[in-house]
Amino acid sequence: MQLAKDFFVRFRRSPAFAGFVLFLITILLNTIVQGPAAFFSSRNLNTLFATNIPFLLIVMAQGVLLISGTLDVSAGVQMALVNVVTIMTVQEWGIPFALGCLIGMLAALIASVICWACVAVLRLPDLLASYALTFAILGVNLLIMNSPQGSVSRELFRAYNSVLFGFIPASALALILVLVVWFYIKRTSFGTNIYAVGANPQNAFAAGISPVKVQFQAFMFKGFVVGIAGICITLLTASGNPIQAEALGLRSLAACIIGGLTFGGWGSMSCALFGGGFLILIQNSVYFIFEMINRLIPTLVVSSYWHNLFSDGIVFLGLLLTIVTAKGQREMLRINIQNKYMHLFKRREDNAK
Numbered sequence: 001m002q003l004a005k006d007f008f009v010r011f012r013r014s015p016a017f018a019g020f021v022l023f024l025i026t027i028l029l030n031t032i033v034q035g036p037a038a039f040f041s042s043r044n045l046n047t048l049f050a051t052n053i054p055f056l057l058i059v060m061a062q063g064v065l066l067i068s069g070t071l072d073v074s075a076g077v078q079m080a081l082v083n084v085v086t087i088m089t090v091q092e093w094g095i096p097f098a099l100g101c102l103i104g105m106l107a108a109l110i111a112s113v114i115c116w117a118c119v120a121v122l123r124l125p126d127l128l129a130s131y132a133l134t135f136a137i138l139g140v141n142l143l144i145m146n147s148p149q150g151s152v153s154r155e156l157f158r159a160y161n162s163v164l165f166g167f168i169p170a171s172a173l174a175l176i177l178v179l180v181v182w183f184y185i186k187r188t189s190f191g192t193n194i195y196a197v198g199a200n201p202q203n204a205f206a207a208g209i210s211p212v213k214v215q216f217q218a219f220m221f222k223g224f225v226v227g228i229a230g231i232c233i234t235l236l237t238a239s240g241n242p243i244q245a246e247a248l249g250l251r252s253l254a255a256c257i258i259g260g261l262t263f264g265g266w267g268s269m270s271c272a273l274f275g276g277g278f279l280i281l282i283q284n285s286v287y288f289i290f291e292m293i294n295r296l297i298p299t300l301v302v303s304s305y306w307h308n309l310f311s312d313g314i315v316f317l318g319l320l321l322t323i324v325t326a327k328g329q330r331e332m333l334r335i336n337i338q339n340k341y342m343h344l345f346k347r348r349e350d351n352a353k
Contacts, residue, residue, distance in 0.1 A: 015267040019259035019274030026281035033288045042167050048284065049169035050161050050236060054079060055248055056276045057229035059259075060178060061222040062252040063272030068218040069198035069211075069264040070119050070126045074134040075226055076248030077141065078111045080241065082230020084141050087150035087240030097156065104234075105227030111137055112223030113216075120215045134249065141242035150240040160235035174232050178225055182269055190217050198264040255279045 030039050038044060058075050065071050072078075086104035090097055111133070118129040162170045185191055193214045196204040201211040233245070259275025261267035 015260035015262075016270045016274055017260070019271050019278065022258065022278045023274040023281070026278050026285060029285045030281055030288070033285055033292065042163055045167075046161070046163050046169040046171075048280065049175075050171040052276075052280045053171045053174055054229040054233040054236065054245070055252070055280065056175060056273070057178060057225050057232065058245075058248050059252040059255045059276035060182070060269060060272045061225035061229070062249075063256045063259075063261050063267065063269055064182075064194070064218050064221050064225075066253075066256055066261045066263055067198050067267060068194045068215050069201060070215055070218070071253060071263070072112075072115050072119075072130040072133075072219070072222060073127065073249035073253060074111070074115065074130045074137055075222065075252060076245040076250075077134050077137045078108050078223075078226045079230045079233060079248065080141055080243070080245045081111060081137055082108050082227050083234045083237075083244070084145040084240045084242050086231065086234050087152075088144055091150050097152070101227075101231045101234075104230055105224070108227040108230060109220065109223040112219040112226070116216050116219035120212045120219075130249070134246065138243065138246065145240050145242045148239060148241040152235060152238040154238075156235055157238045160232070171232065171236075174228050178228060179269070181224070182221075185221065186269075190214065194218060199266070251279065252276070 034044070058079060061075055062071065082104035085107045086097075086100040089095055089103050090100040115130055115133055118124045118133070119126045122129075160171055164170055164173075193204065193209045194217075196207065196209055197211045197214040204211055204214075234240070237244075255275035255278070256267070256272050257275070258278055259267070259271035259273070261271040261275070
């Protein structure tokens with residue numbers, strides 16, 4: 001009992017706590033609106049995972065960049081770049097789909113290197129540089145594929161949308177893969193240096209850590225995750241679309257902030273997961289709430305504008321909550337550190353006497 005209490009106290013002080021609470025609230029809301037049997041059914045969970053895994057991966061990629069002290073709002077169109085490159089190389093060159101996926105991932109890594117060079121080497125503002133890069137990559141997408149086209153084999157489409165062992169969505173394997181890679185990376189020197197660089201690049205440089213190198217590694221990891229997301233959206237849609245996912249870069253940034261991540265050395269991957277899950281489930285619950293209203297009042301016609309307004313209003317409130325919570329957590333952390341060192345100094349003074 002005491003162990004569980006201590007764990008809760010530590011978790012309450014962590015950056016992910018507010019995002020976790022919001023995530024639980026959205027699960028409860030979806031359970032009430034849809035009913036437990038419908039919401040937790042394997043079919044519904046499989047649909048949620050298959051549809052939203054690409055966005056969740058983009059959020060995780062954005063989270064790593066935020067920890068390192070930078071960001072990339074062009075991540076959404078980079079995912080579309082992977083999609084069009086994969087489809088067109090397979091369609092035009094007649095190569096196997098797996099090889100097309102590798103070329104698509106290579107395109108995401110190249111785009112990440114360009115963004116890193118603009119941000120870390122040329123010292124351009126990351127928000128403006130990545131925003132400008134969004135339109136550049138969008139233009140490249142349209143050069144490669146001027147209109148939605150292409151296809152994926154029915155077997156691959158069914159495999160992505162299938163359920164393993166009766167309850168595990170096959171699409172969740174992509175999420176598991178990225179998490180395994182991240183947990184491995186987190187135990188390396190990069191996993192430690194990324195927080196140091198994000199918190200204070202000058203102090204990190206003084207300690208012998210190269211901020212440029214660390215952020216390069218962060219962008220490479222982001223490119224890898226975006227590549228996986230691009231393959232997932234290719235399997236989900238079974239076609240190519242050069243202008244899709246443009247808004248996902250900004251939405252991923254909002255999801256990270258809601259989850260508890262802030263700019264530079266504060267937060268964890270769990271923050272990104274909770275924030276992304278919150279956005280996904282809020283949109284899902286709003287859809288079913290309006291469906292329920294339409295059943296109760298058949299004459300009432302509600303446009304998608306009101307869906308977006310309602311869900312974005314909730315997201316805005318979630319942002320306010322997490323910002324206030326993060327400030328309180330930082331203040332609590334500062335006070336705890338201050339008290340700890342004051343206690344140590346007092347002990348030293350007492351010992352000296």
